[in-house]
Amino acid sequence: MRMIRLRGTPSERGQAYGAQARDEIDEAVRVYRRWFASFARMSWDEVRAAALPHQKWLEESSPRHAGEIAGIAAGSERDVTEIVALNFRTEIAYRAVGGAAxxxxxxxxxxxxxxxxxxxxxxxxxxxxxxxxxxxxxxxxxxxxxxxxxxxxxxxxxxxxxxxxxxxxxxxxxxxxxxxxxxxxxxxxxxxxxxxxxxxxxxxxxxxxxxxxxxxxxxxxxxxxxxxxxxxxxxxxxxxxxxxxxxxxxxxxxxxxxxxxxxxxxxxxxxxxxxxxxxxxxxxxxxxxxxxxxxxxxxxxxxxxxxxxxxxxxxxxxxxxxxxxxxxxxxxxxxxxxxxxxxxxxxxxxxxxxxxxxxx
Known part of the structure; x- marks a missing residue:
């Protein structure tokens, strides 16, 4: 299991995290694109749209975490809604899911x-x-x-x-x-x-x-x-x-x-x-x-x-x-x-x- 050390401000920690784990984050996004499609019947565009209210809530209520997530997105060269979707994958999927669990x-x-x-x-x-x-x-x-x-x-x-x-x-x-x-x-x-x-x-x-x-x-x-x-x-x-x-x-x-x-x-x-x-x-x-x-x-x-x-x-x-x-x-x-x-x-x-x- 790879260890990643993070220091600094929330933004600095996020950017370092994103840069060091870029390949792993890319793979996580690929896995979750497939998972959302099969489990929740959601396209990745629909998942990212569903992440927007959570992103807004974070920015208003938890700016430190919002800043770190924005840093992860910048460091990994992903859109911020994708990183929000990873952090809220449980909530987004279970709101959408039907009879599976x-x-x-x-x-x-x-x-x-x-x-x-x-x-x-x-x-x-x-x-x-x-x-x-x-x-x-x-x-x-x-x-x-x-x-x-x-x-x-x-x-x-x-x-x-x-x-x-x-x-x-x-x-x-x-x-x-x-x-x-x-x-x-x-x-x-x-x-x-x-x-x-x-x-x-x-x-x-x-x-x-x-x-x-x-x-x-x-x-x-x-x-x-x-x-x-x-x-x-x-x-x-x-x-x-x-x-x-x-x-x-x-x-x-x-x-x-x-x-x-x-x-x-x-x-x-x-x-x-x-x-x-x-x-x-x-x-x-x-x-x-x-x-x-x-x-x-x-x-x-x-x-x-x-x-x-x-x-x-x-x-x-x-x-x-x-x-x-x-x-x-x-x-x-x-x-x-x-x-x-x-x-x-x-x-x-x-x-x-x-x-x-x-x-x-």
């Missing part, structure tokens, strides 16, 4: 009460389009007042990662029948990674307008662990039971204020419910002796319910009615030790690499 990531967390040595962990399998695995990047970003690293798709501001204040973020998709204007799944992730504490990170989402739905697992080296479900009209916080948290691709809150996509899209697989139960049970079992990196690796390699297991391989389910992502990256963030353990591709097929975070 994607089933994606599993996130796991454990706080000091459930772990060996009192560590705090957040972890996930990022399940998404196989074609994006070769161009996935690791950004090392110094911003005004801090520093973070994030694993993300080229051209995007952030996805999952950790910052020098010890705040870690893992993410997974939720879908609902409600859409709006506001921060996207990926721009809100950037807000979390620029936060100085778990409370500030949650506030960055709960206190903002939100264009779509999602789930963030937020942890901190200081001990906090919280799972935050959000959508354009509301949010709900979930705290650890017996020191652990797991989340898949449906709302756990009793009244999220929206209809979960599984409640209104016909014919979707109930696999997310199986995965949720499996992840919770495996975490509880690991917590008996104490969760550690090896235990989280065992969970992230689990195939129960295949092809809709925690560890995902590139094959369709449900007679092609639902698209499943392959596990492109598996990551465990040890917030206490300031370490990141990861695999590129399915974790059942390779060893985890260990990276000491640059500020440790």
């Amino acid at each position: 994607l089933s994606e990531c599993t996130v796991l967390g454990a706080d000091a009460t459930a772990t060996i040595g009192g560590h705090v962990y957040v972890a996930q399998n990022w399940d998404w389009l196989t074609e994006l695995l070769p161009v996935t990047v690791l950004l090392d970003v110094e911003f005004e007042g801090g520093r973070f690293v994030t694993v993300t798709e080229p051209g995007m501001l952030a996805k999952f990662g950790v910052n020098a204040a010890g705040v870690g973020l893992c993410v997974n998709l939720l879908g609902s029948d409600t859409h709006g204007l506001g921060g996207s799944f990926h721009t809100l992730a950037r807000e979390v990674l620029e936060s100085g504490s778990a409370v500030e990170a949650a506030w960055a989402v709960t206190g903002s307008r939100r264009a779509g739905s999602g789930n963030y697992l937020i942890g901190a080296a200081s001990g906090e662990l919280v799972d935050l479900e959000f959508n354009p009209v509301g949010y709900e916080l979930h705290f650890p039971g017996n020191g652990t948290l797991a989340h898949t691709n449906h709302f756990l809150g009793q009244d999220p204020g929206v209809r979960d996509r599984l409640r209104f899209l016909p014919g979707l697989s109930p696999g997310t419910y199986f995965r949720q139960d499996r992840a919770q049970r495996l975490l509880a079992a690991e917590a008996e002796p104490g969760v550690d990196v090896a235990g989280l690796q065992r969970i992230l390699r689990d195939h129960y319910g295949a092809p809709e297991g925690i560890c995902r391989h590139d094959r369709p389910a449900g007679g092609g009615r639902e698209v499943l992502g392959q596990t492109n990256v598996s990551v465990i963030i040890d917030l206490t030790a300031a370490e990141l353990h990861y695999t590129l591709g399915c974790p059942c097929e390779r060893d985890y690499e260990r990276m000491v975070l640059p500020w440790a």
